[in-house]
Amino acid sequence: xxxMKAHKAPNSARRNEQSRQAILxxxxxxxxxxxxxxxxxxxxxxxAGVGKQTIYRWWPSKGFVVLESFVALIETEEGAVELPDTxxxxxxxxxxxxxxxxxxxxxxxxxxxxxxxxxIINDPALAEAYNEKLAAPTDEVMRARLRSARxxxxxxxxxxxxxxxEMLYGxxxxxxxxxxxxxxxxxxxxxxxxxLRAFGPRA
Amino acid sequence: xxxMKAHKAPNSARRNEQSRQAILxxxxxxxxxxxxxxxxxxxxxxxAGVGKQTIYRWWPSKGFVVLESFVALIETEEGAVELPDTxxxxxxxxxxxxxxxxxxxxxxxxxxxxxxxxxIINDPALAEAYNEKLAAPTDEVMRARLRSARxxxxxxxxxxxxxxxEMLYGxxxxxxxxxxxxxxxxxxxxxxxxxLRAFGPRA
Amino acid sequence: xxxMKAHKAPNSARRNEQSRQAILxxxxxxxxxxxxxxxxxxxxxxxAGVGKQTIYRWWPSKGFVVLESFVALIETEEGAVELPDTxxxxxxxxxxxxxxxxxxxxxxxxxxxxxxxxxIINDPALAEAYNEKLAAPTDEVMRARLRSARxxxxxxxxxxxxxxxEMLYGxxxxxxxxxxxxxxxxxxxxxxxxxLRAFGPRA
Amino acid sequence: xxxMKAHKAPNSARRNEQSRQAILxxxxxxxxxxxxxxxxxxxxxxxAGVGKQTIYRWWPSKGFVVLESFVALIETEEGAVELPDTxxxxxxxxxxxxxxxxxxxxxxxxxxxxxxxxxIINDPALAEAYNEKLAAPTDEVMRARLRSARxxxxxxxxxxxxxxxEMLYGxxxxxxxxxxxxxxxxxxxxxxxxxLRAFGPRA
DNA sequence: GCTTAAACGAGACGGTACGTCACGTCTTAGG
DNA sequence: CCTAAGACGTGACGTACCGTCTCGTTTAAGC
Numbered sequence: 001x002x003x004m005k006a007h008k009a010p011n012s013a014r015r016n017e018q019s020r021q022a023i024l025x026x027x028x029x030x031x032x033x034x035x036x037x038x039x040x041x042x043x044x045x046x047x048a049g050v051g052k053q054t055i056y057r058w059w060p061s062k063g064f065v066v067l068e069s070f071v072a073l074i075e076t077e078e079g080a081v082e083l084p085d086t087x088x089x090x091x092x093x094x095x096x097x098x099x100x101x102x103x104x105x106x107x108x109x110x111x112x113x114x115x116x117x118x119x120i121i122n123d124p125a126l127a128e129a130y131n132e133k134l135a136a137p138t139d140e141v142m143r144a145r146l147r148s149a150r151x152x153x154x155x156x157x158x159x160x161x162x163x164x165x166e167m168l169y170g171x172x173x174x175x176x177x178x179x180x181x182x183x184x185x186x187x188x189x190x191x192x193x194x195x196l197r198a199f200g201p202r203a
Numbered sequence: 204x205x206x207m208k209a210h211k212a213p214n215s216a217r218r219n220e221q222s223r224q225a226i227l228x229x230x231x232x233x234x235x236x237x238x239x240x241x242x243x244x245x246x247x248x249x250x251a252g253v254g255k256q257t258i259y260r261w262w263p264s265k266g267f268v269v270l271e272s273f274v275a276l277i278e279t280e281e282g283a284v285e286l287p288d289t290x291x292x293x294x295x296x297x298x299x300x301x302x303x304x305x306x307x308x309x310x311x312x313x314x315x316x317x318x319x320x321x322x323i324i325n326d327p328a329l330a331e332a333y334n335e336k337l338a339a340p341t342d343e344v345m346r347a348r349l350r351s352a353r354x355x356x357x358x359x360x361x362x363x364x365x366x367x368x369e370m371l372y373g374x375x376x377x378x379x380x381x382x383x384x385x386x387x388x389x390x391x392x393x394x395x396x397x398x399l400r401a402f403g404p405r406a
Numbered sequence: 407x408x409x410m411k412a413h414k415a416p417n418s419a420r421r422n423e424q425s426r427q428a429i430l431x432x433x434x435x436x437x438x439x440x441x442x443x444x445x446x447x448x449x450x451x452x453x454a455g456v457g458k459q460t461i462y463r464w465w466p467s468k469g470f471v472v473l474e475s476f477v478a479l480i481e482t483e484e485g486a487v488e489l490p491d492t493x494x495x496x497x498x499x500x501x502x503x504x505x506x507x508x509x510x511x512x513x514x515x516x517x518x519x520x521x522x523x524x525x526i527i528n529d530p531a532l533a534e535a536y537n538e539k540l541a542a543p544t545d546e547v548m549r550a551r552l553r554s555a556r557x558x559x560x561x562x563x564x565x566x567x568x569x570x571x572e573m574l575y576g577x578x579x580x581x582x583x584x585x586x587x588x589x590x591x592x593x594x595x596x597x598x599x600x601x602l603r604a605f606g607p608r609a
Numbered sequence: 610x611x612x613m614k615a616h617k618a619p620n621s622a623r624r625n626e627q628s629r630q631a632i633l634x635x636x637x638x639x640x641x642x643x644x645x646x647x648x649x650x651x652x653x654x655x656x657a658g659v660g661k662q663t664i665y666r667w668w669p670s671k672g673f674v675v676l677e678s679f680v681a682l683i684e685t686e687e688g689a690v691e692l693p694d695t696x697x698x699x700x701x702x703x704x705x706x707x708x709x710x711x712x713x714x715x716x717x718x719x720x721x722x723x724x725x726x727x728x729i730i731n732d733p734a735l736a737e738a739y740n741e742k743l744a745a746p747t748d749e750v751m752r753a754r755l756r757s758a759r760x761x762x763x764x765x766x767x768x769x770x771x772x773x774x775e776m777l778y779g780x781x782x783x784x785x786x787x788x789x790x791x792x793x794x795x796x797x798x799x800x801x802x803x804x805l806r807a808f809g810p811r812a
Numbered sequence: 813g814c815t816t817a818a819a820c821g822a823g824a825c826g827g828t829a830c831g832t833c834a835c836g837t838c839t840t841a842g843g
Numbered sequence: 844c845c846t847a848a849g850a851c852g853t854g855a856c857g858t859a860c861c862g863t864c865t866c867g868t869t870t871a872a873g874c
Contacts, residue, residue, distance in 0.1 A: 014824055014866070037325055040855060051826040056857070118324050120381055121317050122240050127382040135383055163374075163393050166384075170374030171366075177380075178323055179330040180338060181369070190366050198401035219846075243834060254847045259836065420840070420850055443731050446829060457852045462831070524730050526787055527723050528646055533788040541789055569780075569799050572790075577772075577779030583786075584729055585736040586744060587775070596772050604807035623818055623871070649860060660821045665862065813874105820869070830859075838851070843844105 015058070022048035023055060024069040032108060036066065036115025063119035063126040070112050071133045083141055089149035090196055096142075097172065097188035104176045104183065117177060139165055159199040167195050218261070225251035226258060227272040234269065235311060239318025242269075266322030266329045273315050274336050286344055292352035293399055299345075300375065300391035307379045307386065320380060342368055362402040370398050421464070428454035429461060430475040437472065438514055442521025445472075469525030469532045476518050477539045489547055495555035496602055502548075503578065503594035510582045510589065523583060545571050565605040573601050624667070631657035632664060633678040640675065641717060645724025648675075672728035672735040679721050680742050692750055698758035699805055705751075706781065706797035713785045713792065726786060748774055768808040776804050 026047035030039045041062060045052045059065045084092050103109050116134075120127040146161045155164075171191055175181045229250035233242045244265060248255045262268045287295050306312050319337075323330040349364045358367075374394055378384045432453035436445045447468060451458045465471045490498050509515050522540075526533040545568075552567045561570075577597055581587045635656035639648045650671060654661045668674045693701050712718050725743075729736040755770045764773075780800055784790045 014822090016825070019825075035325075041857085042855060045826090049826080051824095051828095052857080053827090053859090054825065057824075114324050117381070118321055121321050121324075122238065124382060131381065131383050135381070160393060160397075163390075163397060166374040166377065167370060167394070167397060170377040171369040172373075173377050174369065174373040178320070178334070178338070179327060180334050187366075190363060191370070194363075194366060194370060194401040195397075198397040222846080244836085245834060248847090252847080254845095254849085255836080256838090256848095257846065260845090420848090422839095422851070425851075441731065447831085448829060451852095455852080457850095457854090458831080459833090459853095460851065463850075520730050523787070524727055527727050527730075528644070530788060537787070537789050541787070566799060566803075569796075569803060572780040572783065573776060573800070573803060576781075576783040577775040580775065580779045580782050584726070584740070584744070585733060586740050593772075596769060597776070600769075600772060600776060600807040601803075604803040623820095625820070625870090628820075650862085651860060654821090658821080660819095660823080661862080662822090662864090663820065666819080815874080816872090818870085818872100820867105822866080822868105823864105824866095825864070826862100828859105828861080830857105833854105833856075835853080835855100836851105837853105838849100840848085840850100841846100843846085 016054075019048070019050050019054055020058070023050055023065065024072050027065050027069040028073060028112075031066065031069075031112050031115060035111060036118065039066075039115075041065075061119075061123070061126070063116065063123055064129065066112065066115055066119070067126065067129055067133065070116065074134065083145040085145060085148055087152065089145075089152075089154045090192060092145065093168065093192045093196075094189055096145075097168065097192055098185055100169075100172065101176075101183045101185075101188060114177070139169075142168070153201055155196075155199050156201055164195060164199050167198070168192070219257075222251070222253050222257055223261070226253055226268065227275050229253075230268050230272040231276065231315065234272075234315050234318050238314060239269065239321060242318075264322075264326070264329075266319070266326055267332070269315065269318050269322065270329060270332055270336065273319060277337065286348040288348060288351055290355065292348070292355075292357045293395060295348065296371065296395045296399075297392050299348075300371065300395055301388055303372075303375065304379075304386045304388075304391060317380070342372075345371070356404055358399075358402050359404055367398060367402050370401070371395070422460075425454070425456050425460055426464070429456055429471065430478050432456075433471050433475040434479060434518065437475075437518050437521050441517060442472065442524060445521075447471075467525070467529070467532070469522070469529055470535070472518065472521050472525065473532060473535055473539065476522060480540065480543075489551040491551060491554055493558065495551075495558075495560045496598060498551065499574065499598045499602070500595055502551075503574065503598055504591055506575075506578065507582075507589045507591075507594060520583070545575075548574070559607060561602075561605050562607055570601060570605050573604070574598070625663075628657070628659050628663055629667070632659055632674065633681050636674050636678040637682065637721070640678075640721050640724055644720060645675065645727060648724075650674075670728075670732070670735070672725070672732055673738065675721065675724055675728070676735065676738055676742065679725065683743070692754040694754060694757055696761065698754075698761075698763045699801060701754065702777065702801045702805070703798050705754075706777065706801055707794055709778075709781065710785075710792040710794075710797060723786070748778075751777070762810055764805075764808050765810055773804060773808050776807070777801070 023044060026044050027039070030043055030047060039062070041052055041055055044050075044065065045055055055065065059068070083096055086092055104113075116126075116130060120130050142165045143161050146155065146159070146164055149155050150157065150159055150161070168191065172183070172188070175183055175187070181187070226247060229247050230242070233246055233250060242265070244255060244258055247253075247268065248258055258268065262271070286299055289295055307316075319329075319333060323333050345368045346364050349358065349362070349367055352358050353360065353362055353364070371394065375386070375391070378386055378390070384390070429450060432450050433445070436449055436453060445468070447458055447461055450456075450471065451461055461471065465474070489502055492498055510519075522532075522536060526536050548571045549567050552561065552565070552570055555561050556563065556565055556567070574597065578589070578594070581589055581593070587593070632653060635653050636648070639652055639656060648671070650661060650664055653659075653674065654664055664674065668677070692705055695701055713722075725735075725739060729739050751774045752770050755764065755768070755773055758764050759766065759768055759770065777800065781792070781797070784792055784796070790796070
């Protein structure tokens with residue numbers, strides 16, 4: 001793992017993969033059971049049947065263990081995730097946004113992501129790892145769909161797809177993370193429509 | 204303070220205002236000095252020359268102390284904050300966005316806001332207090348300027364100003380909070396232009 | 407306790423006497439059960455139903471806890487300990503030496519004294535406290551009996567009673583502590599006879 | 610080494626003598642530098658440039674490593690150590706006792722002997738090895754000189770030389786080990802004189 | 813001289829205990 | 844009764860070593 005290199009880089013060849021998996025699994029279970037804030041390194045070690053040092057040896061902080069446990073989960077599930085492409089960018093985006101909102105409302109997803117964000121705010125190193133490992137792939141999926149739409153003439157040829165993606169996710173994310181407003185389908189639809197007005201073919 | 208009522212409400216009449224101020228000041232200083240995560244109740248009490256119990260008696264958690272210390276600061280400074288209104292909504296927004304970005308880059312502002320966000324993520328009660336005390340007033344200022352622009356015909360008559368405000372702040376906030384990208388003037392400008400395309404008079 | 411003053415001296419007035427007794431009792435029990443080397447601060451705290459910090463607050467090291475626990479025991483038992491005085495110093499000393507040997511052979515006594523000696527060897531401060539609190543009173547009892555014998559003409563008028571006491575206890579103690587030889591009645595008798603030849607009336 | 614046999618007895622033929630020496634040397638150096646209590650197997654291994662297992666393979670505990678390192682040192686220095694024999698047992702003994710006291714005051718000697726005694730107290734197996742390897746030879750040297758004196762008529766024909774040796778060393782050792790009193794020449798002289806009164810020719 | 817089993821250096825591992833920190837509660841003494 | 848002070852039980856921290864257990868890599872004996 002790249003972000004780990006800065007940590008210590010012990011001889012990875014000798015690393016016990018069984019222990020690593022046990023730690024990541026225990027971490028996931030504990031977050032689901034008691035919530036991130038109450039998860040302790042000691043509890044993870046105990047649950048995983050591992051010495052504390054084995055955690056401290058390979059991860060610089062609780063945040064990185066959580067991040068890696070989450071990344072491991074994602075990597076398992078997905079193979080090649082893609083957004084739906086019906087040819088109708090507006091419909092597709094509205095669908096995706098609603099699905100994202102629902103995902104956020106799922107406790108199994110919500111708890112660990114909130115957990116990570118808590119740490120990311122105060123830990124730039126973790127933020128970097130997070131953006132690289134979790135956010136970037138998600139964003140890339142979105143950009144791929146937007147590229148397809150632009151190619152199909154549904155977006156202005158010079159539409160800034162990066163900005164577009166941020167305008168779609170940013171307000172949604174803020175509402176969710178800071179609970180500054182309800183996550184309704186109307187909100188999602190309004191957001192998609194506004195963004196398409198900004199980057200549509202005639203703009 | 205509203206959010207306090209749920210806590211305990213001892214006899215407020217007897218409350219020592221000097222101690223209260225000392226606590227809020229100490230809290231602000233400590234956050235600026237060592238960062239939110241490392242601020243402890245014991246350190247606040249010690250710095251303020253106050254017993255720990257005096258803090259526990261009046262605030263339900265560290266987050267609320269921090270919130271109140273920050274609210275106190277804001278309330279002191281501001282009287283009637285308003286956005287500039289030159290008549291040119293695009294120029295005004297670009298200016299405001301740039302200023303907001305600069306504010307975020309100021310350590311004295313950054314540290315406590317990050318601090319609050321850390322707590323808000325996992326504490327709905329605190330989030331509510333935060334949104335009510337800090338976010339709402341800021342948003343209202345923005346909405347007032349947008350209303351003025353709509354009235355001047357620079358925005359579509361049916362522009363959803365709440366959504367517009369969120370589309371302006373959301374992407375900016377996300378980049379800052381999660382460090383998912385650089386806060387450049389170009390980013391601010393592009394964001395403003397896109398939002399105005401979405402809600403401009405012909406839309 | 408004198409030796410404690412150098413440690414920290416928190417406000418002793420607030421000290422919880424119940425906790426103190428529980429700690430000393432737990433310490434004694436644990437030493438008897440598992441031996442000094444295997445007694446840990448954590449085990450003492452746990453057994454006493456006390457926080458570790460409460461031990462660290464009042465004692466500078468495990469050795470001092472053990473010492474105080476032992477002193478407390480001694481102070482309870484004894485009121486005015488005296489050696490027997492039948493008028494026959496040789497008989498009395500032989501009796502005392504045999505009793506001391508038997509005491510040393512009792513696990514309940516042996517374990518804690520070995521414990522203390524382990525620490526004393528490498529801790530001058532503890533050694534001082536030990537000599538003052540435990541050794542000195544024991545020696546004084548011996549010297550009192552020797553004084554009586556000298557007064558009765560059973561010892562040379564210029565007999566050095568301090569040296570005499572050390573010559574009685576020293577070889578015995580060494581055999582016991584370092585297991586350099588068996589603790590037999592013959593050894594005790596021979597030792598007493600030799601010392602009396604050295605300090606007897608005609609010497 | 611005899612005490613080692615009970616341990617494991619790997620194929621000694623293959624033993625790396627360089628590693629053995631490096632371990633013993635590192636042990637001595639570390640004891641001198643940081644004191645016995647703070648010497649760890651890991652530190653010895655690291656300093657000696659040796660794997661931990663190489664220590665555990667050949668010695669049953671830290672105490673035995675220290676003992677052997679000390680024995681090795683002694684064996685190097687001495688060839689045939691003997692006490693001076695001027696024909697005057699009192700003068701010779703006083704000289705030897707003073708020299709012993711000075712040796713005890715030398716940090717290079719004091720630290721490791723204290724170290725060993727710490728372990729001996731609680732480890733009968735180590736005590737046995739210690740008495741056999743270090744104490745017995747020293748005592749035999751003393752007994753040889755006493756035998757010579759008895760033969761020369763300076764001691765009673767039936768003087769118990771073992772007891773005599775213990776009466777000479779015991780009080781001295783106790784004062785030193787437990788710091789129960791100062792090691793002065795006067796103390797040494799008084800001790801020798803008393804012992805000689807007890808075992809002199811007319812006794 | 814080639815083979816092969818050991819001893820070796822290195823160091824990861826599951827553990828235990830360390831001494832420290834901060835938590836939130838409770839107790840004391842003073843105004 | 845509120846307050847400053849701070850002791851208390853609790854529990855997690857991150858570190859240090861323990862003694863065991865692989866890993867390749869020497870290395871020296873016996874074929």
